[in-house]
Amino acid sequence: MFVQSQMIPWRKGLHGNARPDVDSKLLSIDDVDRSSTCIVRYPAGWSRNAPQHLTTHEEFLVLEGCIVVNGRSYEQHHYGFLPAGYTRERASSPHGAVLLTMLYGEPMLGNGRSPGFDERRLVEHVNPLAMDWDPGLVDPQLSKGVAIKPLRTDPDTGETSFLYCSPPHRVPPGMAKPQWTHPMVEELYTIEGDYVWGDLGRMQRGGYCWWRENEYHGPAGTDTGYNLFVRTVNGPLVNTFDTVKKPFTWDPPHRPILPPELAPYGQALPKGPNY
Numbered sequence: 001m002f003v004q005s006q007m008i009p010w011r012k013g014l015h016g017n018a019r020p021d022v023d024s025k026l027l028s029i030d031d032v033d034r035s036s037t038c039i040v041r042y043p044a045g046w047s048r049n050a051p052q053h054l055t056t057h058e059e060f061l062v063l064e065g066c067i068v069v070n071g072r073s074y075e076q077h078h079y080g081f082l083p084a085g086y087t088r089e090r091a092s093s094p095h096g097a098v099l100l101t102m103l104y105g106e107p108m109l110g111n112g113r114s115p116g117f118d119e120r121r122l123v124e125h126v127n128p129l130a131m132d133w134d135p136g137l138v139d140p141q142l143s144k145g146v147a148i149k150p151l152r153t154d155p156d157t158g159e160t161s162f163l164y165c166s167p168p169h170r171v172p173p174g175m176a177k178p179q180w181t182h183p184m185v186e187e188l189y190t191i192e193g194d195y196v197w198g199d200l201g202r203m204q205r206g207g208y209c210w211w212r213e214n215e216y217h218g219p220a221g222t223d224t225g226y227n228l229f230v231r232t233v234n235g236p237l238v239n240t241f242d243t244v245k246k247p248f249t250w251d252p253p254h255r256p257i258l259p260p261e262l263a264p265y266g267q268a269l270p271k272g273p274n275y
Contacts, residue, residue, distance in 0.1 A: 001200055001217060001257045002188075002209035003027070005039055007265040014038065018054060018107035021046065028187075028210045034106035037187065037210070040099045042067060047092035053114040056105035057121070058082045059152075059161065061229050063191070065097030072125055077191070079126040079151045081161070085110075085117035100189055100229060123152045128163055137162075139239050145170055158236035159184075161229070166193075168225035176245040177219030183240070185233035186211040193226030198246065201254035204269045219248045 005025055013020040015029065015036060023041040030036070035056075042065070059081045066075045069091045074080060082088075084104070133147035149163040179199075188195075190207040197203060198219045211217065213234070230237075254268040 001211060001215075002197070002203045002207050003256060003258060003262050003265055004204065004267070004269040005189075005206045005208050006269060007267055008262075010041065014040070014103070014107050016103075016107040016109075018109040027208045036103050037208070038101050038103070039063070040101045042093040042097045042099070044096040045094065046096070047090075048088060049090055050111070051087050051089050051113045052091075053085050053087045053110045053112075053117075054082075054103075055108040055110055056084050056103055058086075058107070059102040059104075059231075060099045061189075061191075063098045063100055065093065065095060067091065067093045067097040067099065074125065075127075077128050079123070079128065079161075081121065081123035081152050083117040083119075083121040085114035086122065087113045087117075089113075102187075102231065120155045126151050133165060139237075141239060141241055153236075157234070159232050159234070160237055161231045163191075164228045164230045166222050166226050168193075168223060170222050170225070174245075175248050177221070177248055178242040178245050179216040179218040180239055180241045181214055181216045182211065182232075183213055183238055184235035185213060186237070187231040187233060189229040191227045191229060194222055194224040195226050195228065196221055196223065196250060196252065198248045198252050200256055201252050201268060204271070206269065216242060219246055221248060221250075223250055 005027060008025045010023040010025060012023060014024055015034065025039040027037045062074050062076050062078050064076060066073055070089050128149045131149045133149060135147040137148040137150065138146050146164065146166045152161045188209045190203055190205050192205050195203045197217060199217055256266050258266045
């Protein structure tokens with residue numbers, strides 16, 4: 001809670017043997033099962049012309065460029081969830097692409113066609129730009145004006161992924177608001193805009209957080225508006241609000257909470273003019 005991805009250096013490949021010819025930024029990794037969230041940069045001309053599959057689920061949102069899998073083009077902000085064993089007959093990125101990528105385990109490569117995958121979990125392609133924002137899906141305890149574009153809900157765990165937007169100038173009433181938490185992990189990536197945490201600082205575009213269970217944070221608001229990618233881990237989204245309101249300011253001190261491996265990259269993103 002939280003790190004600006006711009007501060008994290010690129011490294012070669014993924015953790016695992018799947019794609020040694022890409023660059024990546026590791027945002028989080030599980031110490032036990034090696035699940036991870038990372039930003040993956042595919043160079044122009046990258047391709048795979050023979051059938052391959054991963055031994056773990058791969059979930060992604062395109063941040064920039066375009067990647068083509070099995071003849072289907074995933075352009076900016078397009079989304080996919082390809083279960084473990086899903087066969088990629090061919091894949092390419094003629095002009096390059098940058099993807100926010102979630103891997104549900106260490107990404108090991110299987111050559112050839114897979115014997116099968118869990119089709120219930122497949123979300124082959126979503127184009128959010130063709131969807132309407134739905135304010136009816138938002139927790140009624142949250143401030144008015146926010147809305148959701150649903151991307152995925154796991155049929156067994158209820159884990160969910162969605163886009164979440166807010167208009168600008170969404171100020172907590174009376175500049176005070178309760179902190180809140182969840183019984184599950186909430187993962188956030190800031191696609192655009194600023195998300196201001198009264199206790200942690202200003203999370204700007206490219207900001208990422210892995211909000212652990214039962215940790216209270218906030219209050220929060222936005223003066224610019226934002227568009228977030230949100231994912232829950234270990235269950236559906238549940239919000240639990242404190243009963244005490246805390247004061248809020250648009251200029252809180254920058255004091256993110258980071259594990260030792262990310263602490264060197266915890267600087268605030270410099271703000272620039274919009275002209």
